Amino acid sequence: MEPDARRSEILSVARRLFGAGSYSTVSTSDIAAEAGVARALINHYFGSKRQLYLEVVRQMVVVPESVSQRLPPTTAEERLSICLDRWLDVVERNREMWLSAIGPEVFGHDPEIDQIMLESDEIATDRVLEAAMLADVTEGREKLRAMVRAHGSMLRAASREWLVRGTLSRSDLHVMLTRTVLHLVNSVFPAVRED
Numbered sequence: 001m002e003p004d005a006r007r008s009e010i011l012s013v014a015r016r017l018f019g020a021g022s023y024s025t026v027s028t029s030d031i032a033a034e035a036g037v038a039r040a041l042i043n044h045y046f047g048s049k050r051q052l053y054l055e056v057v058r059q060m061v062v063v064p065e066s067v068s069q070r071l072p073p074t075t076a077e078e079r080l081s082i083c084l085d086r087w088l089d090v091v092e093r094n095r096e097m098w099l100s101a102i103g104p105e106v107f108g109h110d111p112e113i114d115q116i117m118l119e120s121d122e123i124a125t126d127r128v129l130e131a132a133m134l135a136d137v138t139e140g141r142e143k144l145r146a147m148v149r150a151h152g153s154m155l156r157a158a159s160r161e162w163l164v165r166g167t168l169s170r171s172d173l174h175v176m177l178t179r180t181v182l183h184l185v186n187s188v189f190p191a192v193r194e195d
Contacts, residue, residue, distance in 0.1 A: 006045075007045045009035055009037075010031065010035045010037065010041070010045060010046075011052075011056060011059065015094060016034075016096075017030060017034060019094065019097030019098075020096055022100070028043070028049045054116065056097065058116050058119075060094060060101040061102065061116060061117060062123050062124075063124045063127050064090060066086065067086040067090070067127055068083050068130050071083070077178070079131040080132055081174070081178050082131075083131045099160070102156045102160070121152055124152050125148045128148050128181060129145075129148065132181070132182075132185050134185060140193035143189070143193065144189050147185075147188065147192070148184070151184055154180065155177055158173055159173065161173070
């Protein structure tokens with residue numbers, strides 16, 4: 001197997017095992033055995049269990065570029081809807097690890113995880129503004145970005161309602177998140193910018 005493919009396979013196995021267990025219950029030996037590689041190869045690619053775990057968390061919380069790639073030249077609503085649907089696919093495929101990654105009670109206060117979450121918020125904000133065709137906004141830009149980041153917190157909470165409590169269906173979540181972000185950028189942001 002090529003090095004990139006092998007690294008991806010290790011990440012995939014680690015994502016599944018960390019999602020099913022926890023950082024403390026999963027060992028690099030477990031990951032190596034499941035991935036069919038020597039433990040030394042995990043250290044070669046990632047340096048340590050901790051670095052591997054941080055990479056898995058990063059993969060789960062950072063909105064992949066593919067979510068906002070090749071969007072059709074249509075309305076902001078349709079573009080946001082497509083992005084959200086793609087994001088929900090990613091979350092659904094990686095349910096357990098997503099829930100583990102967004103659960104602050106799992107990590108406690110961890111500066112490295114906090115930094116990953118901050119970076120994730122900025123990347124997600126970029127993706128939303130790109131989809132909403134607002135990436136070039138300059139007046140009130142920081143307020144707009146702050147609002148979209150706040151919406152991201154609601155998105156994480158709403159995903160728990162879908163995946164854990166079952167109080168919202170995927171379709172409910174899609175409608176709620178699409179319409180709230182549209183309301184935010186079309187109504188709330190212009191009202192705040194005028195202040």
